[in-house]
Amino acid sequence: MEPNVRFWITERQSFIQRFLQWTELLDPTNLVLSIEKIEKSRQLLLTNEDASRGDLEDKRIQEAWKRSLSTVHPDNSRLIPGPFRPAALLPFTAPTLFLSMLPVKSLKSMILPQASFYTYSTAFNIVNGNASYDRRAHESLLLGAGVILFPRLLQVRLSMNSVLSRNFIPVIILAQLSGMNVIASRSLEPMRGIEVMDKEGNVIGYSRKAGTKAVKDTATSRVVLFGTSAFIPEVFAYFFKRTQFFLQNPWSLWTLKLSCTVLVMGLMVPVSFSVFPQIGRIQCSELEKEIQSATEETELFYNRGV
Template sequence: MEPNLHFWIRESQSFVQRFLHWLDILDPTNVLLSHEKIKAARELLRSEQTPKDHIEDQKIQKAWKQSLATVHPETGSVIPMLFRPAAFFPITGPLVFLFLQKYKGIKAALFPQFFIHAYNTEFSITNGNSIHAKYSLEQQLLGMTTIISTTFFGISPLLMMNRYTLKGPAVQNVVTKILPIPLLAFLSAFNVVVSRSHEYQNGIRVMDKNGNVVGLSQEAGAKAVGETALSRGLLFGTSMLLSNVFSYFLERTNIVHQNPKFLMVMKLNVTLLVMGLMVPVSFCLFPQTGQIQRTSLEPEIQSLTEETDLFYNRGL
């Protein structure tokens, strides 16, 4: 069995333990791990026995951290550096900060919108469940369509405001401060649903507790994509909401009126702080290896096993 998959199956499914695991996995140094170090960590895990002393135990814990942070739990392949879980916050955090700034035009708004949705799409595809080779081109085309459509819908309120010359203070506050929060949350969830649509259309692997694949299930695929979409929407929606709330109170302090640059620095710090907390929370909101009852699956899969509960890779 793939070691990472076995780890998530055997580990306790409590939220607190998952959160602590993700704090280790999201260590930024994991982004730069070389293939040689990853290979060495994987070889250690495959030969893992009862540790003889505390030093060996520390080595195994470090190997687990490196493996979980860099290797896809379903395919066993090394994840590209930019799309490893530890790279998510360093890339999306500054983009969310730019997203929250007041735009002077459509072009300025287009940059953060495009890159947030482009990165979200590729991150979802890379960390989702694998697909048959014949669907790979279809998935990439679908990914490009997702990026274009979500970017357009993201800037559509600004387009409408400029098109119909809606320049009132109330309208500007709604379009620039209020509407972007639920809109980005919805589009982030929508992004996951569309870019990983092959999983609930064609099914994903479900397996028993020993890692033996039972079959492909559309029900499990729908559950995996739905859970990930919800966590992604909550991640961006909550991060933007809390950042806006803190910024609202910061703008009303005397020190900000005396030094406007201080407000920009504090907004950046607040955004990164909130995002830094919400990323592990959203990743551990649901188990990485999901559990589904056999009776909830398709009849043809139910007839192939007597196991009460089966497992699937949820993805990120």
């Protein structure tokens, strides 16, 4: 069985345990791990099937799990490219998220940050999504890009004179688009189905219902992540504008918003990844009849994707 799948199936973690786990996996040093170190860690896990993440006495096994879980895709055992590993999400999206929330004065001022943010998000969703089958990258990219422009064009055209419209309607739009981006870029999973497996890692079949659940849960986590990361800085900025310090130093507003965005998102990334388990569980009775007839298991597993 793929070690990463074995880990997530056997380690039944609570939300707090998953959160603490992700704070380790999101270590920026995981972005620059050499292939040699990753291969050595993988070999150690493959030759120690009883290795437990809770084994505090063996630091080598702890480090091996950290490297494997943060750099290798659990479906196909392939190395995740550095820019799209989970630890890369914060440094790549925090600056573009901040720029995306700046006041929109024209279509031109909106295109670059919005295009950068959603292009990276789409690629991240595809790379870290379920990989039960080979997909055509251009199909997913087109689907993911399709959700970007229309709502933002609408925002530019709308007259936004009130404080609520200027500050918080863009937050709502961004949160919704982040969820829609996941749904669109991974829309082939509910259409074609994803692998479901028993507790031994044996593939039982392909389920569209499991694919729908995987995409829905991931989309929800993205709404939580980007919605909160955009909303809280706007609240801070709203009250900060009423202080004497701001009146004397107007430039300080952007420094505050950028710092707040990075801090909030730094907390929300592990929170959003922890809301749902990496390897989801679904009752066999909820799946297609052909899968129910192919196994006697009551509970099956699938990779939700990050």
